[in-house]
Amino acid sequence: MKVIKVLNTSIVLAKRKDHKEIIVMGKGIGFKSKPGDFVDENEIEKIYVLENESMSSDLTALMKETPKEYLIMADEIISYAKSVLSSHLNEHLYISLTDHLFMATKRFKDHMTIQNRMLWEVKKFYPEEFGIGLYALTLIEKRIGHKLPEEEAANIAFHLVNAQQTDNNMNQVLLMTNTVKDILNIIKIHYRIELDTHSINYSRFLTHLQFFVQRLLEHKMLDSQDQELMSQIVNKYPEEEKCALTIQQYIEAKFELSIPDEELMYLIIHLKRVMSRN
Incomplete structure (x- = not known):
């Protein structure tokens, strides 16, 4: 696989032999690479396969401004969600959830609280998605030390509900x-x-x-x-x-x-x- 673009010191956009674009993560992998280089497979920690050009451009733009930890957390939350929910989850959830986690923690650090007026409804009508939201809050606290309010579990649940709506x-x-x-x-x-x-x-x-x-x-x-x-x-x-x-x-x-x-x-x-x- 060859590097297309360096996003930051730990993330590069690359292309496989089958021409699929992928996001490649690895400590220092971007620091040592430039466009056209072959990716050192020994340094790869995680690969995300991009399903289409739209997702490629969106995720590329997002990862230029977002620490990789948020994509890793989003990936863990989505993996857990897939084990709980029977529905298919749209791949763009990786983008929307990564961005939401980053912005939610940023608001929390800036002491900005946005009340979710649908908290009760989400807990009542979407208990599985809300449970995944609570799992996400526990993961966030464990990884970056911020204990976000319960409203954020409902916000994350909304992303999961929306991701179950597909073109089909x-x-x-x-x-x-x-x-x-x-x-x-x-x-x-x-x-x-x-x-x-x-x-x-x-x-x-x-x-x-x-x-x-x-x-x-x-x-x-x-x-x-x-x-x-x-x-x-x-x-x-x-x-x-x-x-x-x-x-x-x-x-x-x-x-x-x-x-x-x-x-x-x-x-x-x-x-x-x-x-x-x-």
């Missing part, structure tokens, strides 16, 4: 988008109002709907059978229940699927929140 399920993504749009229209018609699309509450409600529809399409809907709690919610929020039941009728007509009581309950709660603050 683009039709499902479009279906999810249109379904969310239809539900929002049902809400507008029911309450005869326009929602404040610039508010934090709307953003949070929209994310809940996206998660809700994704679980619907993946047949992973929540169903705890807690009838007592459901009765309390229905009695407390009768108008929101009417709207939720209209949404349920729409879902049943479009997908021939019923919404379990637990999902209906969370929908009522989120409707109440967004409507009371709209």
Whole structure:
């Protein structure tokens, strides 16, 4: 393999005999190399195969400004995620997660805290991804000594959720988008109002709907059978229940699927929140 570009003292961009571009890591490997040189295989610690030109340019640009430790941590987190999740993970996760880890620790060192308002939802609806996020926080503390807040576990979980969306399920993504749009229209018609699309509450409600529809399409809907709690919610929020039941009728007509009581309950709660603050 030949060196194409030296990214820093420990990382070079190289090309194999099959013309695949790769990122090669090794202590001092960039210090001793220049474009056109053959890579000393005895000094290689890690190789990342780049699937396409876009990923090659993105990762090359990222590694010019990012210490290699963050790519190594991202690689360990992704390897762990692959052992936990059954879904395929998009290769661009290496780029997005490496960049996120670097920026998250930078913000932490600068005493800048960004609150994740979806922490509860991520913990509830994506427990596996959130668990991987907690694993990542433990790894970060072990490797670089920073104990990041729990919100960062949810942020990392978001990256994992997004990485499970591939080109192969683009039709499902479009279906999810249109379904969310239809539900929002049902809400507008029911309450005869326009929602404040610039508010934090709307953003949070929209994310809940996206998660809700994704679980619907993946047949992973929540169903705890807690009838007592459901009765309390229905009695407390009768108008929101009417709207939720209209949404349920729409879902049943479009997908021939019923919404379990637990999902209906969370929908009522989120409707109440967004409507009371709209």
